[in-house]
Amino acid sequence: MIRRFASNKGAVIGVLILLLVIGLALTADLLFPRGPWAMVQRPFLVPFTMDGFPLGTDTLGRDVAAGLVHGARVSLLVGLVSTVVALAIGVPLGAIAGFYGGWADEGAMRFTEFFQTIPNFALAIVLVAILEPTLTSITLAIAIVSWPPVARLVRAEVMAVKSREYVDAARLAGLSKARILTTEVLPNTVSPIIVMASLMVATAILLESSLSFLGLGDPNAMSWGYMIGAARTVIRSAWWLSFFPGVAILVTVLALNLIGEGLNDALNPHLSRKGTA
Amino acid sequence: MAVLVPVLGRLAKALLTLLAIAVLNFFLIHAAPGDPAVVLAGEAGAADEQMIAQLRERFGLDQPFHVQLGSYVWNIVQLDFGYSFRQGAPVLDLILDRLPATLILTLTAFVISLTLGIILGVAASARVGKASDSLLTTLALLFYATPLYWAALMAVLVFSVELGWLPGFGYETVGANYTGLARVWDVIKHLILPASTLGLFFMAVYMRMTRASMLEVSQMDFVKTARAKGLSGPVIRRRHILRNAILPVVTLAGLQAGQLVGGAVLTETVFAWPGIGRLMFESLAARDYNTILGVFLVSAAMVIVFNILTDLVYRLVDPRIGARA
Numbered sequence: 001m002i003r004r005f006a007s008n009k010g011a012v013i014g015v016l017i018l019l020l021v022i023g024l025a026l027t028a029d030l031l032f033p034r035g036p037w038a039m040v041q042r043p044f045l046v047p048f049t050m051d052g053f054p055l056g057t058d059t060l061g062r063d064v065a066a067g068l069v070h071g072a073r074v075s076l077l078v079g080l081v082s083t084v085v086a087l088a089i090g091v092p093l094g095a096i097a098g099f100y101g102g103w104a105d106e107g108a109m110r111f112t113e114f115f116q117t118i119p120n121f122a123l124a125i126v127l128v129a130i131l132e133p134t135l136t137s138i139t140l141a142i143a144i145v146s147w148p149p150v151a152r153l154v155r156a157e158v159m160a161v162k163s164r165e166y167v168d169a170a171r172l173a174g175l176s177k178a179r180i181l182t183t184e185v186l187p188n189t190v191s192p193i194i195v196m197a198s199l200m201v202a203t204a205i206l207l208e209s210s211l212s213f214l215g216l217g218d219p220n221a222m223s224w225g226y227m228i229g230a231a232r233t234v235i236r237s238a239w240w241l242s243f244f245p246g247v248a249i250l251v252t253v254l255a256l257n258l259i260g261e262g263l264n265d266a267l268n269p270h271l272s273r274k275g276t277a
Numbered sequence: 278m279a280v281l282v283p284v285l286g287r288l289a290k291a292l293l294t295l296l297a298i299a300v301l302n303f304f305l306i307h308a309a310p311g312d313p314a315v316v317l318a319g320e321a322g323a324a325d326e327q328m329i330a331q332l333r334e335r336f337g338l339d340q341p342f343h344v345q346l347g348s349y350v351w352n353i354v355q356l357d358f359g360y361s362f363r364q365g366a367p368v369l370d371l372i373l374d375r376l377p378a379t380l381i382l383t384l385t386a387f388v389i390s391l392t393l394g395i396i397l398g399v400a401a402s403a404r405v406g407k408a409s410d411s412l413l414t415t416l417a418l419l420f421y422a423t424p425l426y427w428a429a430l431m432a433v434l435v436f437s438v439e440l441g442w443l444p445g446f447g448y449e450t451v452g453a454n455y456t457g458l459a460r461v462w463d464v465i466k467h468l469i470l471p472a473s474t475l476g477l478f479f480m481a482v483y484m485r486m487t488r489a490s491m492l493e494v495s496q497m498d499f500v501k502t503a504r505a506k507g508l509s510g511p512v513i514r515r516r517h518i519l520r521n522a523i524l525p526v527v528t529l530a531g532l533q534a535g536q537l538v539g540g541a542v543l544t545e546t547v548f549a550w551p552g553i554g555r556l557m558f559e560s561l562a563a564r565d566y567n568t569i570l571g572v573f574l575v576s577a578a579m580v581i582v583f584n585i586l587t588d589l590v591y592r593l594v595d596p597r598i599g600a601r602a
Contacts, residue, residue, distance in 0.1 A: 121539025130309045246427035254422035
């Protein structure tokens with residue numbers, strides 16, 4: 001399986017990029033000990049014109065490179081935690097709906113459908129605006145809008161697995177329903193969930209950056225979206241302030257998508273690439 | 278007329294969904310930190326004691342919880358979304374004023390992205406494994422990872438600041454007072470950048486889906502039969518493969534409608550496009566919750582309309598669907 005993943009050139013590039021971003025995020029305090037908010041030079045310093053400030057400075061004279069490296073923390077943290085929370089909502093709901101069927105299925109699916117009809121970015125905006133923007137509320141809002149596809153996927157997988165022979169065998173052996181679900185059925189649905197989770201982290205990073213672009217970021221945490229949002233009005237005179245953070249988002253999200261596709265090909269070799277769109 | 282019956286069913290379901298969103302909005306107002314009356318008044322009205330008292334009475338905020346919920350939902354049913362103290366107008370008027378611009382923008386982006394996505398997806402699948410296929414797939418992968426608002430900003434930078442080809446903001450040239458066709462052309466010029474940057478991400482999604490779906494259908498037996506009959510490649514692709522491959526793309530397009538409407542908030546913010554997304558952005562800074570929740574409800578309604586439309590398209594493309602449902 002690992003060999004299949006490693007033979008996928010795109011996936012390996014994705015892992016390398018992601019490791020680099022994680023490395024930068026972890027060493028942010030060592031690389032830029034003054035933090036992302038410190039004013040270190042004159043404002044609007046053009047990139048590549050002064051040693052020590054390769055990416056220039058912003059409207060207040062803050063180092064753009066420091067902002068990027070510290071911003072990586074917020075993107076990765078929010079992306080990862082919100083995905084975990086979304087899985088924590090979606091997996092049990094989908095598993096119960098798929099395994100028990102009947103009214104539990106009906107109820108859970110109506111609930112999921114309702115959340116899928118709501119425009120998810122608009123709901124995220126409303127949630128963050130009402131709960132006040134903090135890292136917690138942003139993470140929670142992204143999780144709340146991202147779980148429905150997980151629930152649907154898990155439900156479909158559980159329904160496919162629960163009629164297999166080894167599940168019948170477990171039932172004959174007298175295992176309780178809950179035990180069968182957690183020890184026999186769910187472990188066999190893990191690989192598509194992993195693939196979906198890696199793509200969800202990418203989407204969550206895009207969502208977080210979009211929220212902070214609109215000014216709904218945590219005011220105490222430097223983030224890529226905030227940097228672009230703050231530079232939006234000066235785009236005509238200082239292109240680099242919006243350009244570099246955007247490239248950072250693009251590259252990180254691209255890396256995660258490549259990893260997701262690589263995992264999909266490695267874990268589900270018998271499936272076509274249907275689920276990647 | 279058999280086509281209409283399921284649509285009526287969907288309409289009933291749509292109304293139920295909107296009611297549920299109204300209930301959700303009510304709970305959100307109560308989830309906000311602080312007095313709900315102050316929340317409803319927004320930052321602008323927070324100082325005025327008399328107005329707060331009026332609001333409290335109007336929304337029955339001194340009543341038991343379930344009575345409050347009932348009167349809130351009843352107001353929404355009557356299309357009374359409350360008053361925006363910030364903008365000094367009823368929320369419904371503000372939204373209706375801005376809705377046409379958003380409809381033009383999202384519909385154009387939807388049509389552009391679906392058409393181009395399907396055409397490019399078909400082109401890529403016809404050249405699978407060749408250099409042009411890899412180029413298209415890589416481009417789709419890039420667009421898929423590009424933040425919408427950043428693509429919009431970069432487009433402004435290149436096409437409007439550097440090259441000066443297209444206007445970078447607004448809905449029409451202010452003060453030009455064009456009439457007739459000249460005005461239409463002016464709006465179209467303003468529309469090109471917002472619509473294409475909003476559509477870029479979705480074009481990538483539809484292209485990947487079309488390509489995958491075309492390749493999958495081309496493995497099926499009836500395609501082999503067509504080939505054995507001696508039909509030419511393009512005819513098989515158009516008549517046999519595309520017709521079957523397009524169904525999942527249309528389904529996906531319907532599901533993505535919500536994201537398109539949400540994405541409009543970002544595009545409209547960058548281009549100062551006077552739609553409901555821009556209205557939402559302006560209300561965010563003002564903490565004008567009444568307007569934010571109103572826009573939220575209306576955008577959900579837009580998504581439902583989009584879904585019903587794609588459902589109709591679906592039935593037209595594949596008559597078998599109606600019988601099955």
